[in-house]
Amino acid sequence: MGPVIEARGLTHEYPDGTIAIRDVTLSIEQGERVAVVGANGSGKSTLQLALGGLVDPSAGTVAYFDETADAEAVRDRLGVLLQDPNDYLFNTTVREDLEYGPAQLGMARDVANQRIERLAADLGLGDLLDRPPFRLSGGEKQRAAVASVLAFEPDVLLLDEPFGAVDAHYRERILELVADHEGTVLLFTPSLDVVPELVERVIVVGRDGSVVADGPVRDILTDRALLANNGLRPPVTVQLFEGILETADLPLTVADAREYLLNEEQ
Amino acid sequence: MTGVVGRSVESITDALRSVFAAERVAATDGFLQRRDPRVSLCSLAGLALAVMITRTLAATLLFGVLTVVLAWLSAVPLRRLLARSAIVPLASALVVLPQAVLLPGDALVQGFGLAVTDAGVAYVVRFTLRVGVGVALLSLLVMTTPFSAVVAAMRELRIPVALVWVVAITYRYLFLFFDELQRLILARNSRTTGRSSVRDGWRDARRIAGTFLLRTLDRGERVGRGMRARGGARPPAPYGRSRTIDRYDYALVALAAVAVVGSGVGRWVL
Numbered sequence: 001m002g003p004v005i006e007a008r009g010l011t012h013e014y015p016d017g018t019i020a021i022r023d024v025t026l027s028i029e030q031g032e033r034v035a036v037v038g039a040n041g042s043g044k045s046t047l048q049l050a051l052g053g054l055v056d057p058s059a060g061t062v063a064y065f066d067e068t069a070d071a072e073a074v075r076d077r078l079g080v081l082l083q084d085p086n087d088y089l090f091n092t093t094v095r096e097d098l099e100y101g102p103a104q105l106g107m108a109r110d111v112a113n114q115r116i117e118r119l120a121a122d123l124g125l126g127d128l129l130d131r132p133p134f135r136l137s138g139g140e141k142q143r144a145a146v147a148s149v150l151a152f153e154p155d156v157l158l159l160d161e162p163f164g165a166v167d168a169h170y171r172e173r174i175l176e177l178v179a180d181h182e183g184t185v186l187l188f189t190p191s192l193d194v195v196p197e198l199v200e201r202v203i204v205v206g207r208d209g210s211v212v213a214d215g216p217v218r219d220i221l222t223d224r225a226l227l228a229n230n231g232l233r234p235p236v237t238v239q240l241f242e243g244i245l246e247t248a249d250l251p252l253t254v255a256d257a258r259e260y261l262l263n264e265e266q
Numbered sequence: 267m268t269g270v271v272g273r274s275v276e277s278i279t280d281a282l283r284s285v286f287a288a289e290r291v292a293a294t295d296g297f298l299q300r301r302d303p304r305v306s307l308c309s310l311a312g313l314a315l316a317v318m319i320t321r322t323l324a325a326t327l328l329f330g331v332l333t334v335v336l337a338w339l340s341a342v343p344l345r346r347l348l349a350r351s352a353i354v355p356l357a358s359a360l361v362v363l364p365q366a367v368l369l370p371g372d373a374l375v376q377g378f379g380l381a382v383t384d385a386g387v388a389y390v391v392r393f394t395l396r397v398g399v400g401v402a403l404l405s406l407l408v409m410t411t412p413f414s415a416v417v418a419a420m421r422e423l424r425i426p427v428a429l430v431w432v433v434a435i436t437y438r439y440l441f442l443f444f445d446e447l448q449r450l451i452l453a454r455n456s457r458t459t460g461r462s463s464v465r466d467g468w469r470d471a472r473r474i475a476g477t478f479l480l481r482t483l484d485r486g487e488r489v490g491r492g493m494r495a496r497g498g499a500r501p502p503a504p505y506g507r508s509r510t511i512d513r514y515d516y517a518l519v520a521l522a523a524v525a526v527v528g529s530g531v532g533r534w535v536l
């Protein structure tokens with residue numbers, strides 16, 4: 001099976017002359033979990049929109065599932081979560097927003113309803129379903145937006161900062177839901193702490209919008225020079241153990257760090 | 267933006283934003299909520315049409331009473347219905363107000379070389395009431411039926427997809443328009459200190475008008491992407507909420523049909 005998303009020479013220039021992404025070539029395989037990281041303004045969100053077929057790049061091509069360059073033809077297989085949940089919640093009630101994607105993309109109603117009820121329970125939206133989205137708090141909106149993408153069960157998730165406004169509890173819940181997703185995941189984020197919990201490959205976007213590194217999560221997240229040059233910092237656990245442990249042994253997650261400390265104690 | 271102007275814009279915006287939200291009324295149990303959405307759509311649109319073609323004040327008032335009864339049976343708070351329906355007739359009253367002095371008739375009040383005539387006043391009152399009752403009937407539809415169900419009913423009734431699309435997009439963008447304005451004012455207020463005069467308020471209002479236009483365009487574009495990301499490039503296809511048509515549904519449709527025919531005949535005969 002070929003790549004689910006393959007971009008070649010993607011460049012996008014906004015009308016004011018800002019070049020957001022520059023000559024990006026990448027390939028995402030079926031089932032891969034990839035983080036696209038970069039500093040603020042590096043073009044991650046534009047890259048997400050271009051890969052999701054929501055902006056027409058100034059140059060370059062994107063192919064989906066090795067079969068088409070038309071994102072609309074495979075829209076039901078692409079779950080694009082935009083950065084700002086307000087852009088996602090445009091219906092008069094949360095329930096209508098959660099139903100919007102499944103209905104538009106032809107999912108059977110009873111299947112969609114079951115899925116929505118389960119997501120609402122998982123993300124604490126049960127009591128909010130009949131409320132207008134603008135009455136929700138920032139975190140509630142973020143949870144509703146995440147649910148609205150997961151509701152139609154896309155093969156590929158392209159998530160732009162899905163943890164931005166949620167509290168620690170729901171951050172864990174969203175992490176679990178994304179981790180349980182059986183398809184491909186692309187996570188766009190400037191925060192590296194969550195990255196090792198979810199992905200095995202990291203793509204670094206430089207300040208000029210080009211891809212400056214692409215490799216296994218450990219290689220990228222322990223390369224302080226690479227991260228510093230691109231406005232990023234390693235995960236807290238890496239910072240904590242840097243200079244104490246060999247690079248290959250640096251814990252990437254809190255769980256890894258805890259395990260190391262417990263072993264040391266024994 | 268503080269002061270009287272800022273507070274007024276803020277409260278009006280908040281009210282209008284709420285107007286376009288279904289809130290909880292559609293979820294409560296009531297006469298119209300129990301109707302099939304296709305029946306609600308046809309009947310209330312039919313009654314609104316009947317109001318528009320009627321010519322007499324008595325008939326318009328009768329439709330007004332019917333609207334209040336339907337609202338009461340559907341547990342729709344009258345204050346909320348009034349708040350939702352008042353803007354359009356008030357605006358249309360302003361438009362037709364000159365008719366009060368332009369239409370020939372017996373003078374009720376005279377001054378500055380102008381005479382307010384009885385025929386003119388009657389026309390303005392009749393027109394405003396007709397628009398008010400018509401809008402109230404359509405507001406009842408949206409307040410008692412989830413908006414996606416109204417759109418689904420339009421599709422099921424085979425109303426041309428372009429028209430359904432326009433209705434769906436317009437309604438959503440009106441809602442977002444007021445949401446964006448509210449957020450802009452909030453952001454502005456959070457960075458404004460001290461009390462300001464009415465003149466300062468107007469100056470601030472002028473300043474944010476341009477920003478608001480740009481932000482609305484930007485938000486529209488972003489929401490457009492949010493819709494496309496979930497199949498919004500395809501014709502509107504919300505889940506239908508059709509029910510078994512019962513005798514009350516038939517009665518409501520019959521009432522609307524009689525009203526349309528009666529108003530038409532009345533307009534032709536009188």
